[in-house]
Amino acid sequence: MGPREPGSLSATSDQLSNEPRKDSLEDKTVTLNKPDSTLFLFFIVFFSLSFYSCFWLVARARDINKLQKSKLTPWLWFFVPLIALAQLFAWPGLIKKLQSTQQDRGVKRWNAWNGGWVALVFITALVISSSERVFGNMNITFLALLLWSGFIAILHHQFSLLKLQGHHIDLRKQHIAIRIGKWLSFVLFAIISTFTIYELSLKPLFQESLQKFQSGDEYKSKEIGLRFPFTQDGWSQVPIGSYSDGSAASEFSGPLAGSYILVFNHDSKSSFDSIANFRLDQFSESYGPNKCTQQRQLLEAELKVLLVANCETIDFGEPTGEFFSVIRNGTGYVEVISEVSASKIPFKRHKAEIQNMLSQVRAYE
Amino acid sequence: MNKISGLLLLLSCFFSTSSWSEHKNVEWQLESSGELVEQAQKFINRSSKPQGLAQHLSEISAVIDDHKVKTRIKAIWYLGDADSVSKYGTEIIYFNELTESIRFHTALTIDSNGKIHSFSPSSAQVVDSDSYTTFSDDKQLVMAMPGLASGSVLVLDYEVILDRSQLEMNWSEIIYVNNLYPKENLRLSYSWPEGQELYWHSDSDLLQCETQPTGVICEANNLSAFKEDNSVLWRDVLPQFQISEIKSWEHVRNLAYREFQKSQHDTSGLKELLSSLSLDNLTTEQKINSVHHYSARDIRYVSMSEHGNTITPHSVAEVIRRKYGDCKDKSALLVALLRHLGIEAHPVLIATDRKNSHKLAIPSMSYFNHMIVCFKHNDQPFCIDATDQTTGWKHISAWIQGAVSLALHEQALPSQMAINPYRWEIELDTNLEFDDKGGVKEVLDRRFKGEYSSYVRNQMTGKSSDEKHTWLTELYQELVSSKSQPHFKILSEENINSDLNIQSETYYPPFTDPEKKLSYTEYDYWLKSELNSIYLSNKLYPQLNQGLKYSSKMTISLGDNWKVTRQTSEVTFEHLFGRMSRTVDLNKQDKMVVVTKIEIPSRDLPAEEIPLFNDFLSLLYKHSSITIGGITK
Known part of the structure; x- marks a missing residue:
């Protein structure tokens, strides 16, 4: 789901359908585009991560206007799928228009499951817009998106019935360019979304897990010279190369979509400064200057220094952070680094856990 | 001469x-x-x-x-x-x-x-x-x-x-x-x-x-x-x-005090001396400053400890007339001057080569080889070693800190002289400013405090202005950069009761390309030097860590060429041996301000703890550098 623009739209169902009702339609044949298949619509809405439904709604508003001489504002309907709250007013208005058009055109009136459809589609929209923010769990988001696509497909089916069975409606074939554009978009959306869904949701399911960790478990490796505890569930050690270019000494997949921990070994020619400066410069080049802080603490019992660095920024509207710790071990230095990008609430929660874990990084000799 | x-x-x-x-x-x-x-x-x-x-x-x-x-x-x-x-x-x-x-x-x-x-x-x-x-x-x-x-x-x-x-x-x-x-x-x-x-x-x-x-x-x-x-x-x-033939410390005190008091019998010339010091309208502290300064710096050290004066000071009158004396002569004069100011001063015997008072099992004068003067001012105890020409009266001379002493008053028994927890105390204020050619101008202000100021004054004693400048330059070049040509200004050198302030200005010619991104490390050689000086070397016996208090504010400005992108690390090191903290702030003028504080209090360390103490110093040494990164504007 793309970034939202809260407050940029304050339309109500009245505004969306501010045309005064007429008791009867002028008996005039209307020419409309032939509807897409319901299955096609279901998949294109899902693959476009609901983005296609924005265009679809604009087109349906136009159809209603043509069939009923309504004065819906089609471009305003573009934003309805993007704003969950707006849907609370928009869907009942649209259903009402559809029902009256069905009635006018002699098609069996769809009762929208007596308001059940509206309630379900609204709840689904709410889940889509907030699941990642609140839970940081993309599986829920994709599941809700699947349902959302289904509900839109059901509504599309009603529009298709109206077009196919309604009186005085002529259907014409869609322009070849539009059809080609739709299929190209379908393919493109299918590729992108499959990749996205795989990366964010399915990959962890298919990813080979070498060892699973629960909160309270400790990772120890004499070979790497490192130990640290896990303070939250859902961490797994994964094969080298799962997240790094293969140069990491150890890799871990986290409970939050796309979250990971990488462990790197550095020889004794390195230093705290050289390791930290490299990372901080890297972050600064990607996200701008002065986004990082670093703190060195003394582990008194071991007379060792632990460097902990935090880099944070807002990237495409989402908090993004890179966190790392460096400590000396017997052979040189070991660096533990984690990246997180998520909505505000899960980011904050996950960041705290990561920082807690990184503050407990120790040399294991 | x-x-x-x-x-x-x-x-x-x-x-x-x-x-x-x-x-x-x-x-x-x-x-x-x-x-x-x-x-x-x-x-x-x-x-x-x-x-x-x-x-x-x-x-x-x-x-x-x-x-x-x-x-x-x-x-x-x-x-x-x-x-x-x-x-x-x-x-x-x-x-x-x-x-x-x-x-x-x-x-x-x-x-x-x-x-x-x-x-x-x-x-x-x-x-x-x-x-x-x-x-x-x-x-x-x-x-x-x-x-x-x-x-x-x-x-x-x-x-x-x-x-x-x-x-x-x-x-x-x-x-x-x-x-x-x-x-x-x-x-x-x-x-x-x-x-x-x-x-x-x-x-x-x-x-x-x-x-x-x-x-x-x-x-x-x-x-x-x-x-x-x-x-x-x-x-x-x-x-x-x-x-020993003496049974009690009281006997030692009485004997030493009796001999000391002989010096106070003839004080002719004292009133004239006090008059010449122009003490009227001065505060008590200023008066103490003045009489301390006179006895320490205007009476030169010459010891005439021949028969009759091995433990007995020469008379105050004789010291004033000769304008020289040893520790007991200077102490006799100082006691007379302070008593004249209404301050109850008393002599104190010092064993400069002993710090363990428990080893003085049998009362005897023979342990002691030095004399100082102690008194109370505003209920605070102070001790002056009048043979020390460079330590202010509010600080105990470094060389007698911790030494075994016997105050010649009341019920005093042998005890240890107080030890300042921080023998080496210094404050630095450094401004580093990059110019548009990639060179750096450094303005450094070093403020030596207490016994440290005395040490530096001692190093400069007897040197001419040019010799002092040469000495400071050589020290700077040895420590910071052999190619630098610093210019020095020494403040408060003569006033031994105030901090010693050495200011310097140095220009480092361009060493970095102003067109490229900057990654600069300031090695903080002054801090490294201070840490180096307090490493301990004993392997078998306890050794005193003399104590270091270091405070530094360093402001780095990257000038018009670069914008700061990376700041140095903050530091919080807490240890049994001491602490180091470093805070970093980027101010509105895009200047990085780094405040570093190190406190390593004085402590007698058992031999087995000395390697650990040295490791602690090495750790501070390794983390003393300051780094900054910048991109061209």
Whole structure:
């Protein structure tokens, strides 16, 4: 789901359908585009991560206007799928228009499951817009998106019935360019979304897990010279190369979509400064200057220094952070680094856990 | 002035440091045989002998009567290698020419083949221990022993006769049971007349002592050598046998105070002196400043500690008139000046080579070799060493901190002088500004505090303005950069009661390309230097960490070329040995301000903790650098 623009739209169902009702339609044949298949619509809405439904709604508003001489504002309907709250007013208005058009055109009136459809589609929209923010769990988001696509497909089916069975409606074939554009978009959306869904949701399911960790478990490796505890569930050690270019000494997949921990070994020619400066410069080049802080603490019992660095920024509207710790071990230095990008609430929660874990990084000799 | 001093020293070497063997205090009755020589010969024929230097026999027998103390000393030394021959082949016997005489019975060496080489009295030298500023009646009898080679034995048997009637203080003696070389047989014997009582104490487990009705006899065998270390006050660690005719510290205090008070009887010239110091309208602290400054800097150090003035100061009038004196003379004047200001000042005896007051088991004056003045001001105790020309009166001179002291007032007992938790205290304010060519201008302000300011003032004492600048430049170049040409300004140099401020300005020519991104490391050499100076080196004995308090504010401006992208790390190090903190702030002018604080309080560290302490310093050293990154604007 793309970034939202809260407050940029304050339309109500009245505004969306501010045309005064007429008791009867002028008996005039209307020419409309032939509807897409319901299955096609279901998949294109899902693959476009609901983005296609924005265009679809604009087109349906136009159809209603043509069939009923309504004065819906089609471009305003573009934003309805993007704003969950707006849907609370928009869907009942649209259903009402559809029902009256069905009635006018002699098609069996769809009762929208007596308001059940509206309630379900609204709840689904709410889940889509907030699941990642609140839970940081993309599986829920994709599941809700699947349902959302289904509900839109059901509504599309009603529009298709109206077009196919309604009186005085002529259907014409869609322009070849539009059809080609739709299929190209379908393919493109299918590729992108499959990749996205795989990366964010399915990959962890298919990813080979070498060892699973629960909160309270400790990772120890004499070979790497490192130990640290896990303070939250859902961490797994994964094969080298799962997240790094293969140069990491150890890799871990986290409970939050796309979250990971990488462990790197550095020889004794390195230093705290050289390791930290490299990372901080890297972050600064990607996200701008002065986004990082670093703190060195003394582990008194071991007379060792632990460097902990935090880099944070807002990237495409989402908090993004890179966190790392460096400590000396017997052979040189070991660096533990984690990246997180998520909505505000899960980011904050996950960041705290990561920082807690990184503050407990120790040399294991 | 220096040339004249050198000439005087040279003359004193020619005319006053040595004399012929027929010294009135030294009598020779030498014999080449007897029980002691037989014992030495038996030893040399022994199959197993120690390595290096060893003492086969040390026998000290003293007979004390009302007028004299006759001490017979018998010693058989073994010099097992060339090194010990070289170092210890010349015997030196210290004596006071007014109170002591020496009678020699045996002085010879036996080589490893058993051949005896007798010492010829004509080759004995009596050397004056006086120097350019110190005069006393102490002499050294120097005997370069003949025929010594690796494996030789040195045999000495002599008597020291002390005339007690000439002593300013009571008689006492300290014998070190163990020493830096092994001793095979140690025998001590002290006897005194019936009716008189002497007090003795031994803290050695190996020395077996038996009290006699009028004396004490002690013996110890096979005493191992104490191992050397880098920083040890031997008097604090070596087991000792102490004997004295004084029973209480009160007696010592009364005796020393009585002698001190003699200096206060004639204070003529004091009022005129006070008048010349223009003390009217000054606050009490300013008055103390003034009289301290006068006694420390305007009365030069010359010690006339000859007979009658070994523990008794010269009169205040004499000190004012001569404008010179030693520690007790300066203290006498300072006490008189302070008392005149209404401040109850009192003298305090100091044992500069002792820090362990528990080792002073038997009351005696002989432990002490220095005098200072202490007083209270606003209920706060202060102590002034008037021989120290560079330490303000609010700080105790570094060299006597922790030393054993005996205040000559009330119920005082030997105790330790206070130790400042931070002997080395310094504040730095540095501004580094990059210019548009990639060069850097550094403005540095170093503020030395307390004893540290005294140390730096001491280093600059006697140097001309150019010499000071050269010295500071060389120090800077050695520490920071050999190519730098800093310009210095020294503030508050003369006012010993304030911090010493050294400011410098240095320009470093362009060393970085202003068109490229910047990654700069400031190595903070001053901090590194301070840390370097407090590493400890003892391996066997405790050593005092003198304490460091370092505070630095460094402001780095990247100028018009770069914008700061990366700041240095903050630091929070808390440890039993001390702490280091570093905070970083990027101000609105895009300047990085780094504040570093290090506090390592003074502490006596056991030998086993010293490696850990040094590791702690190394850790601070490694994390002292400051880094900054920038991109071109």
